[in-house]
Amino acid sequence: MEVQLRSPKEIMKLSRLGCFHQSKLSFLRSFLEEFKDWKYSRDLFELNKEGFGRAVYSFSKNNRTYSLVCFANELKDNERSDRVIATKWDAAFALHDGVPNKQDIDRLYKNVPKQEVGRLSYKELTLSRANRSVRLFNEVVESLSNGRQPNKKILSKVGYLYRTTAVYGSGKFGLADRFRVKNRPEIKGPFRLEMMLVYLVRQFTFDQINHISKNKNPKKFVELDSEIAKGLGIGNSTGLGMAPFIVNHPTLLNNWVLARETILKKIRELENVDKDQFNIFFTCLKKSIKNVENWNTDSDFQKKKIKELFKDLEKTIKYLETINVNQKFLFNEIYKWAENQVCNECLEYLVSIFMEPFDGIVNEFKDKMSSDEDKYFTIPTERKTSELRDILEKNYSDILKLDFSKKENNHNFWFISKNKEEPRLGNRFELNGSELEQPLAISRDIKKLYERVIVTKNSLSIAEFLIENNDLRHAVRRAFIIEKFPYSEILDNTIGQQLMPIDMLRFKLSFFGAIKFDPRSDKWLRICMFQGAPLPNQLNNFDDKWVYETLN
Amino acid sequence: MRSLSEIDTISKRASRAKGFSWGVCEEIGKSVKYLELFGLPGLKNLNQYLKIYDQNKFQQIKLISKSNISENKYHCPISSGIGFLDQIKSLEKLKSLEFNKIAYPILFLPFASRASEILGKKILVKIDEKEFILNFNQSIFGNYSKNEIWENANSVFINFLDNNNSFNEVEWKEMTKFANETFVEESDELKEKSAGAGLTDND
Numbered sequence: 001m002e003v004q005l006r007s008p009k010e011i012m013k014l015s016r017l018g019c020f021h022q023s024k025l026s027f028l029r030s031f032l033e034e035f036k037d038w039k040y041s042r043d044l045f046e047l048n049k050e051g052f053g054r055a056v057y058s059f060s061k062n063n064r065t066y067s068l069v070c071f072a073n074e075l076k077d078n079e080r081s082d083r084v085i086a087t088k089w090d091a092a093f094a095l096h097d098g099v100p101n102k103q104d105i106d107r108l109y110k111n112v113p114k115q116e117v118g119r120l121s122y123k124e125l126t127l128s129r130a131n132r133s134v135r136l137f138n139e140v141v142e143s144l145s146n147g148r149q150p151n152k153k154i155l156s157k158v159g160y161l162y163r164t165t166a167v168y169g170s171g172k173f174g175l176a177d178r179f180r181v182k183n184r185p186e187i188k189g190p191f192r193l194e195m196m197l198v199y200l201v202r203q204f205t206f207d208q209i210n211h212i213s214k215n216k217n218p219k220k221f222v223e224l225d226s227e228i229a230k231g232l233g234i235g236n237s238t239g240l241g242m243a244p245f246i247v248n249h250p251t252l253l254n255n256w257v258l259a260r261e262t263i264l265k266k267i268r269e270l271e272n273v274d275k276d277q278f279n280i281f282f283t284c285l286k287k288s289i290k291n292v293e294n295w296n297t298d299s300d301f302q303k304k305k306i307k308e309l310f311k312d313l314e315k316t317i318k319y320l321e322t323i324n325v326n327q328k329f330l331f332n333e334i335y336k337w338a339e340n341q342v343c344n345e346c347l348e349y350l351v352s353i354f355m356e357p358f359d360g361i362v363n364e365f366k367d368k369m370s371s372d373e374d375k376y377f378t379i380p381t382e383r384k385t386s387e388l389r390d391i392l393e394k395n396y397s398d399i400l401k402l403d404f405s406k407k408e409n410n411h412n413f414w415f416i417s418k419n420k421e422e423p424r425l426g427n428r429f430e431l432n433g434s435e436l437e438q439p440l441a442i443s444r445d446i447k448k449l450y451e452r453v454i455v456t457k458n459s460l461s462i463a464e465f466l467i468e469n470n471d472l473r474h475a476v477r478r479a480f481i482i483e484k485f486p487y488s489e490i491l492d493n494t495i496g497q498q499l500m501p502i503d504m505l506r507f508k509l510s511f512f513g514a515i516k517f518d519p520r521s522d523k524w525l526r527i528c529m530f531q532g533a534p535l536p537n538q539l540n541n542f543d544d545k546w547v548y549e550t551l552n
Numbered sequence: 553m554r555s556l557s558e559i560d561t562i563s564k565r566a567s568r569a570k571g572f573s574w575g576v577c578e579e580i581g582k583s584v585k586y587l588e589l590f591g592l593p594g595l596k597n598l599n600q601y602l603k604i605y606d607q608n609k610f611q612q613i614k615l616i617s618k619s620n621i622s623e624n625k626y627h628c629p630i631s632s633g634i635g636f637l638d639q640i641k642s643l644e645k646l647k648s649l650e651f652n653k654i655a656y657p658i659l660f661l662p663f664a665s666r667a668s669e670i671l672g673k674k675i676l677v678k679i680d681e682k683e684f685i686l687n688f689n690q691s692i693f694g695n696y697s698k699n700e701i702w703e704n705a706n707s708v709f710i711n712f713l714d715n716n717n718s719f720n721e722v723e724w725k726e727m728t729k730f731a732n733e734t735f736v737e738e739s740d741e742l743k744e745k746s747a748g749a750g751l752t753d754n755d
Binding site: 019121122171172174175176177178181267374377378379381382439462463466467468471472473474475477483 | 557615635
């Protein structure tokens with residue numbers, strides 16, 4: 001039986017992308033699999049009694065070493081901000097390519113704490129900063145220094161001791177360009193180095209809190225229990241900076257979604273499913289309920305989604321308890337049932353957990369999720385405008401129905417703020433600056449392109465068409481990309497009044513492997529990464545379904 | 553040191569500020585990145601070009617032909633470059649072509665370099681007395697290595713090179729002789745016992 005891939009017109013809508021969840025394909029899980037046999041070490045730990053100073057952690061194998069250089073700084077409470085406009089943080093980090101010498105560390109000390117206004121070199125791969133979750137951090141210090149383990153309930157509610165507020169890579173602020181490292185087999189998958197940084201930062205947070213607690217009360221102090229530490233991750237505050245990424249990297253976007261969709265198709269096409277395989281899926285699903293129960297947010301938007309998810313998960317479990325597990329095409333049956341019976345949040349949740357029993361299907365896709373984007377940049381100008389018209393009609397049919405002369409469809413504009421060079425979103429009818437709009441209104445520009453193409457002679461080549469229409473060159477390029485990469489485009493209006501930018505953020509974060517999405521507004525959210533993940537000294541032997549084993 | 557990614561981004565944004573369309577800015581960013589990667593002064597030349605872009609009113613060109621002559625103004629390297637890249641499949645038939653004047657000619661090179669990749673042919677670009685061989689956008693080889701602003705070129709000659717070898721048949725045969733020394737002399741026994749298929753395959 002052949003199952004069709006789900007249509008991009010169904011999947012690439014923002015409201016659907018905003019329902020995606022972590023899965024076996026997620027980059028943080030792939031990172032742990034990839035680096036599980038690397039040697040981990042803490043190479044330097046020079047903190048004062050208050051926990052300020054520098055530390056270095058590394059992963060090495062054969063002749064390759066990656067080192068996280070950490071700087072912990074004193075920060076007044078009134079200086080602590082997760083917003084991108086902040087200029088100081090509790091700690092700052094850079095992932096160095098190789099073993100840093102003293103000069104490297106001194107150079108990084110002068111630059112890394114400054115983040116965007118510092119300069120890195122080609123020897124650094126990623127850059128980040130993080131702030132303490134102050135109340136929780138202090139409570140844990142209080143407990144450990146008094147000889148007690150911290151209260152698990154409080155810990156699990158927050159889920160982390162530190163929150164990163166940005167993780168930069170790929171050439172930003174002088175960091176190494178991707179081309180320098182892209183052929184290394186261990187980082188073939190996307191965002192491996194960003195995940196490594198976050199993972200090692202997590203270990204630094206445990207070491208720092210133990211160090212501070214010990215110095216506070218050396219006689220009574222107890223070390224943070226490793227099982228409790230395992231249940232803690234790293235938080236992240238994410239704003240609009242992430243949103244343009246998925247518009248600006250169309251082939252990468254395609255490869256992420258195509259991997260997920262192809263895996264789903266292959267699982268649905270399995271004629272015979274072992275009972276054990278079904279049990280793995282069902283066990284993960286049941287265990288995961290605890291994650292949902294513990295998914296805290298003040299956002300009404302998210303609360304509603306969680307409530308529906310919870311209700312539908314209970315319904316799904318009841319259904320699965322009575323299902324005939326010996327029937328042919330079992331997962332296709334489950335999918336078809338879910339498609340009609342549960343909300344999209346739950347449907348995409350199930351799609352993610354479908355993957356758990358099927359290493360054989362999933363693993364081959366982990367290395368296919370990167371993209372050599374330059375290869376697809378050049379417009380095939382020998383093609384005809386009739387072909388361009390066909391591509392537009394086939395791939396953007398819903399977009400072509402939008403009327404951008406209506407205010408509500410043309411409500412927002414994306415721009416880059418001068419002070420932080422970060423993307424922002426504003427109401428074009430209320431704010432200044434829409435003349436400096438960024439090219440993220442793809443749906444509007446595609447519609448404009450279509451309106452020109454349909455009044456152009458069919459036999460005209462694209463080269464000839466561009467002579468008079470170079471203002472829409474970016475849209476022409478995208479159209480020829482979507483022809484080959486059907487999941488490369490958000491098939492929705494990214495400037496409409498109804499836009500929920502956090503859908504874009506959540507989509508990307510789900511591929512990172514984030515959980516517990518907590519929208520703080522429609523433009524930023526908090527998440528948690530690596531909660532439940534093995535500690536570095538446990539990497540040589542861990543359960544790859546750790547994500548379903550949290551503190552709960 | 554600035555990364556190539558930063559160079560791409562700043563070139564794109566700076567060009568946008570001068571009014572180029574986003575699609576063209578993407579091309580400029582990519583082109584300056586390639587120049588810097590190949591060791592040519594892309595950013596420096598783009599910077600100077602953008603500085604005088606508003607006043608200079610370069611000669612814009614739409615359809616590129618065998619001979620592209622401008623009476624007064626120098627051709628714009630960006631519109632010439634993009635036109636050349638877009639129209640490369642039809643221009644190839646001309647075997648060669650020329651521009652009498654191009655401003656900031658370094659900025660024209662990466663477009664021709666990408667065209668070389670599209671065609672699968674090397675392209676020789678002669679800018680005044682300097683020569684550049686564009687190798688499928690893998691490298692640019694030339695007798696110019698100055699890190700300077702090159703404002704104007706009075707003649708740009710472009711030749712599409714046929715895919716010919718750089719060596720002759722005698723040299724190839726001599727190399728083959730060396731290479732054959734790595735092979736085992738074939739005896740009847742070797743033929744019989746070591747070859748994959750049978751001696752007759754008329755079944």
